[in-house]
Amino acid sequence: MKDKEILIVDDDLEILNIIKSIFENDGYSKVKAMSSAKKALETIYEKIPDMIILDVMMPEMDGFEFLQEVRSLTKVPVLMLTAKGEAEDKFSGFELGADDYLVKPFLPKELLFRVSAILRRTYPEKNRVIVLDSAKVDIDKAEVIRNHDKIPLTAKEYTIFFKLYENIDKIVTIGSLCQTVCGDFWDGYETTLMTHIRHLREKIEDNPSKPVSIVTVKGLGYKLVSKGE
Amino acid sequence: MNTTIKQFFRKYLYSNILVLLIFLIANLIFFFSIILIIKNTSEEEVFPITEFVDNINVDKKQKITVNSKSTNILKEKNSWAMILDDSGTVIWEEYMPENLPRSYTSSDIARFSRWYLEDFPVLIQTLPSGLLVIGLPKQSIGKYNYFLDTNTMKILIYSVGIFIVMNFLLMFTLSGWNTRKIEKAIKPILTGINSLSKGQYVLLPKKGELGTINEELNTASQYIGKKEEARKDWISGISHDIRTPLTIMLGYAGEIEKNSNLPTETRAKAEIICIQGDKLRKLISDLNLTSKLEYSMQPLNIKKINPVELIRLVISDFLNNDINMKHKINMVVENNLNELSIQGDLTLLSRMLNNLVQNSIDHNPNGCNIVVKASTTKNYLQYIVTDDGIGLSEKQLNMLNTGLTFEGKSKSNDGIPHGIGLKLVKQITHAHKGDVSYKNNVPNGLVVTVSLPIKHVQD
Known part of the structure; x- marks a missing residue:
């Protein structure tokens, strides 16, 4: 489970670093962090990660647009990070196809719990x-x-x-x-x-x-x- | 529209009609009393003819004698009198002017009985001995003869009836129309004031007789609106700007806390940062929700809710995330509650219970027992959150129950724990048309009772 590839997309470098650090300290070995949505999309075209953690508010391309692009390509699980106040209703029913969302600020263990639950659900281990x-x-x-x-x-x-x-x-x-x-x-x-x-x-x-x-x-x-x- | 305003105009209309009714009745009374007075000034007033006739004596030889009383009456009234026999000849006379004829044809009699005898107005009375004619002084009375057949009488009575009915109708329509007019002019102003008091936006038409007042109300509304908007923006803006730094803080503090290479003391301090940061996190979320509820920006997502499961979700959330286990949380549920369901917003109601439990936890840092109880009264579902902690002072209880702290009347917080959290409890309860009350537990601790109206699923 900890060897799954996780891609984090957030324009804030500090946030990017801390999320990366939270996953790495929990034992995840393949964590990729990208501060530009467009560049992140390019890497996804090359290789689809196992899980995406996506910030909603980003310049040039916001999380919802990004998600639409991703969904046209793959069903990879996506957890969205929101600073609330921004189109909160869009999350109800996960209409845009996000698997879960978390409101900033969040507790690190909450993030880890949500992600591992999604991963367990999406990639059931064989011979569990x-x-x-x-x-x-x-x-x-x-x-x-x-x-x-x-x-x-x-x-x-x-x-x-x-x-x-x-x-x-x-x-x-x-x-x-x-x-x-x-x-x-x-x-x-x-x-x-x-x-x-x-x-x-x-x-x-x-x-x-x-x-x-x-x-x-x-x-x-x-x-x-x-x-x- | 507000019922008081409606009542006001209804009362206004009624009083209007009453005024006109009194007016009409007074007029009718006046009119009929005049008629009565006129009627009393009849022939008898002009000439006491009955008394006069009583004093006329006729003896066996058909000789007519009049005693002095009657003569005096004639004198007093400056009148004259004569009696005609069947052939029209004067058989008796008193003070009769010389120039008048002493014999009359039947056509003469017919004429003067109706009109005048040589300009003398005359009164006529038939006596057994003949026809008594009394001549009054010239110009003393006017004589009019009215001929009313029964048909005309009927029309007259009907007309009076129609006249009164028409008056009533006119009164109702005119005063109704008048009230409508005033209502039309004042209604927007009153509704405007009404909406303003509820903090709603007002835009009234500038036209009309009271247009200037409308305009001033519009300006007031815009002014309040701008202030509210600024406040709302400030809250959402500031909370948004706090989110990112707090995420980073919580993240790193969490890492330091978990890092086993660091000294225990440092890790303990990091844990404190985590706990305090978490409080800030909850505060921001409460602040946002309270501002949304206040400006009705958060539509309620009403669904059927199992009231027992609501408690289970809230308590298990606490137990699943409890760090130090200092607080024991239990649930008590009345038996009949398992069949009950209520209509409500699950997220908001769990938030409400969560805040009440959190309040007990925050207020009793050294630990306490917390019980979340659900019971029913006739029309209400009650959630009672009880703790055996230190409770609140009378002053604090009073403030929470009256809601004074929330209206900004009290400048200091006076040690009210988690003020926004409890404000939110009140807002959520009110959004569900319920109520909340605080009192102290015996022997110690706090009891918070939330009453929510039960809406049966059947209806």
Whole structure:
């Protein structure tokens, strides 16, 4: 994941440097920073990067125009940086095809979290196997490996597990979990969700009544806990 | 338009009609009393004919005698009298002028009964003994004879009726028309003042009788508008200019904090820069939103919201990003709430709850327990954010509840924590037609109650 090529486009050199530095310090090895939108477009014509981080307000060519050019060429994920106040509505629904956006100023860890989430989603690793406390989960095959047994996950269990995995070590609310299964109208699905969680625990946990991997955060939701060091 | 203005003109119209009504009634009363007075000045006033007749005696031999009373009446009234028999011959007379004939044909009688007898106005009364004729002094009364058949009477009564109805109609239309005219001239001014008080832009027509006042209102509106515009630009401009430097600061401070090659003390200081920088970051975002809400630039994105999930999202956001875990955040939800949904702007409402929790955190840096509770009353959904921290002084509570701090009446901030954040809470609540109130918790801490009207999805 950290070997993906990231292109940063921003006219402000200081911002450019700090973003580059944030990614490099987090272990990303191929980070390219460009202060001119036109030059950046030229490099994209030559070789398409894996991810673009794009400032909205730039002279000569703004982020939206840049994005249109890029979209005519490729579906590469784009995260836009905005100083707000500028065409904020354009972001609603990501009409122009940006994958996500972040308002300046942002916390470095927020940027890293968003980018890694996009990368994970866009470039799913092959043979992704998550190691949990008492089992492993093969994401691609949608199966649990436990004591040399292979237990398949149902479609809904998989959807729920994947949502938790995307937000590993973070609380995912009951509502957002229901939403990933049923869409926007999830009223009354809570009890069904609890059943799915119970089945997931039976497959993953050593002691499903005292779960350590899929933990309940009372009233709020659930959290998938990565195996601690 | 404002209901008070409408009421004003309605009252004006009614009072106008009332004035005219009183006027008309007074006139009618006056008119009829004059008629009554005139009617009372009848024959009896001119000549007490009944009394006169009573004193005429006729004996068995058809001899007519008149006693002194009647003679006195004639004298008093300067009149004369005669009685004619059936053939028109005078059979009795008193003070009768010499030059008048003593015998009359029936056509003579017919003529003077209606008009005059040799310029004498006469009164006539039939007696058993003959026809009594009383001659009044010349020029004393005018005699007019009216012939009214029943048809004419009917027309007369109808006409009076129509006259009154027409008057009423005229009164209503004229006063209505008059009120409309005044309303037309004043309405734009009143609506203009109304909009100005709400901070809305006003542009009134310069024409009309009160055009100058309209023009002055326009100028006032432009003046206020310019000031507001400057303020708005200043806020968005300054916050935009702060964004880039703050991004850089937060970035480098974050790097120093994470760099394990540096001394712990330096990294701890960098952490403080990060925390303070983050506060600035939130402040800018609050400042922008509050200015947008104030100028109604932010349209509400109203959607169906699950009120419980709203709390979950806000609290989990805090828990997922919590750095030092000094504050415990819990949620309490009434059972019946799971079925409920409200209409609202999810982003704004989460921001509101977020700011309330953040307020408790900021105000109690040494940690406290925070509870976000959702419950319902008959028409309202209530979010109650409670902490067991240090609470606020009576003065601060009072200011928050009356909103005085937000109107610029209090010069110092008086230690109100995160003022803009709480102002935003108020604005968001009001945008959802709800209300917010602050009070102290027992034994210590703060209780903030946000009440939002429940709108059922069915309607």
